[in-house]
Amino acid sequence: MSGHDDGVLAEGGRGPDEPDTGPLEEELRQAAAILDPVPAELRRLAVEAFALHDLDARLAELTFDSLVDALPVRGATDVPRMLTFRAGGLTVDVEVGGDGLLGQLIPPGPARIEVLSGPRPGVPIVADELGRFAGDAPPAGPFALRLRTGGETVVTEWLRA
Amino acid sequence: MRSGAFPTTAYDVLPYTRGGDVDRADVGALVRSAVDGDAAAWKALVEGLSPLVWSVVRAHRLSDADGHEVYQTVWFRFAQHLGRIREPHKAGSWLASTARHECLRTIRSLNRLTVTDDPRLLDRVSEERTPEQSLLDSEEAAAQSERIRRLWQEFEALGERCRQLLRVLMAAPPPSYQEVSAGLGIAVGSIGPLRQRCLRRLRARLDARGAL
Numbered sequence: 001m002s003g004h005d006d007g008v009l010a011e012g013g014r015g016p017d018e019p020d021t022g023p024l025e026e027e028l029r030q031a032a033a034i035l036d037p038v039p040a041e042l043r044r045l046a047v048e049a050f051a052l053h054d055l056d057a058r059l060a061e062l063t064f065d066s067l068v069d070a071l072p073v074r075g076a077t078d079v080p081r082m083l084t085f086r087a088g089g090l091t092v093d094v095e096v097g098g099d100g101l102l103g104q105l106i107p108p109g110p111a112r113i114e115v116l117s118g119p120r121p122g123v124p125i126v127a128d129e130l131g132r133f134a135g136d137a138p139p140a141g142p143f144a145l146r147l148r149t150g151g152e153t154v155v156t157e158w159l160r161a
Numbered sequence: 162m163r164s165g166a167f168p169t170t171a172y173d174v175l176p177y178t179r180g181g182d183v184d185r186a187d188v189g190a191l192v193r194s195a196v197d198g199d200a201a202a203w204k205a206l207v208e209g210l211s212p213l214v215w216s217v218v219r220a221h222r223l224s225d226a227d228g229h230e231v232y233q234t235v236w237f238r239f240a241q242h243l244g245r246i247r248e249p250h251k252a253g254s255w256l257a258s259t260a261r262h263e264c265l266r267t268i269r270s271l272n273r274l275t276v277t278d279d280p281r282l283l284d285r286v287s288e289e290r291t292p293e294q295s296l297l298d299s300e301e302a303a304a305q306s307e308r309i310r311r312l313w314q315e316f317e318a319l320g321e322r323c324r325q326l327l328r329v330l331m332a333a334p335p336p337s338y339q340e341v342s343a344g345l346g347i348a349v350g351s352i353g354p355l356r357q358r359c360l361r362r363l364r365a366r367l368d369a370r371g372a373l
Contacts (some may be wrong), residue, residue: 021360028316028331028363038215042229046211046236050203053195053240067269070208118237142234144241158237160230160263 049121057146057153060085060092065159085145085156092154094146096161103145105131111149117141189250196244207236209334212255214260216332217344221264230265253336257329257344268272315366323359330356 065086080097091106105111108131114122115135127133127149145156188209194202214235218228239256246255316327327338329344342349 008261021357021364024360025327025330025356026333027309027312028327029333029335031313031316032216032331033333034309034329035313036219037233038211039229042215042232043207043211045233046207047204049233049240050195050200051240052237053198053203053243055244059241059245068266069287108194118233141230142237144237149329156242158234158241160234160267 004098045118048119052158054153054155057155059089060087060090060145060147060156062157062159081161082158087154088151090154090155092147094145094156101133103133103135104129104135105147107131109149110149113148114146115151116146116154116155120121122146169325188252189248189259192243192252193248194244196249198231203240206252210256211236212332212334213253213329213336213340215342216254216329216336217257217260218264220262220328220345223264227267231260231267234263251339253340254343255256257336257340261346311370312367315363315370318366319359319363322355323362326352327359327363328356 006146029089044152062083063086064082066079066082070082078098080095080102083096085092087092089107093106095102097104101115103113107128108129109127111127111131113125113127113133115125116122117140123135125133125135127147140161142158143161144158147154147156188206191202191206191209194208210280211232214232218231223231237257238259239252242255257306267334283297300346316324319327325345329341336344338349338352341347341352347355
């Protein structure tokens, strides 16, 4: 521990009850603005993210994530991640693994699906009559699925793959 | 459930007013405008709150790549949830809390965890020149630059709890204690005393080195 207080008291002339720590915090704020600012590229991406504000789509909330909700499999390193999203009566089960993305809609049924990785248009895939779908490229970074099924649009909560 | 007692500032030694009360006053209005499609309001939210999100991410010491993805995920999800946020004026806390949970999710996937203890961080200069950075370019500011580097070095050398707390507190504009609490998962009431303690410790380290 490095908490020798004598130097502080001698210089600041304050009792320990009244440290004037505001200016030091402000100096840290200036230092952060110089040495560790929000990268400009990230700021720009956040501004562009406004395009993801979609009033018409229903939100499918994440209700299960094997990363958080399941015990780790000892010794296994490439176990697919299992995710479940729910929007009302619709359940979307997704497995994200090294070779891509596998999914199942419940109740089973066809859907047009877009794998989104940002505000730009995503990669289109389809769910078959049994509600099964697969995507080739495993999504990297944040991703969401936009599903069109039975005249309704559902978007899964954004998540990191 | 909240009791009827009005929260006091007794947890802070000084009646130190966090900028939160002032700068965050219109966050609720900006959220409502953004919900109605006002892109300028959204941009103002990003400008005002991205340093908070970034600070929470940095406080969790993720690798740059992980940190960048968490930051994006948080803003994407915020855009998605915009019209569903129950307390628009607490959007800062919502963002901080979401950032924290995404950081923890990342840390759970242990194989991705890398610690940012890269000493080159101190030399890293953002590609875009902010006014503060341009200031550092001028020769008369060399001493100021040295001060800032030393300050940062001592800050980085603090214990983990202090480093985390101060990293979030130094967001600009200063976050409210509710936002800090949401971003770090610590009780609002403990922030004031811990803040004082950490800043005292930092001051002592700097004094010991004859800096600042």
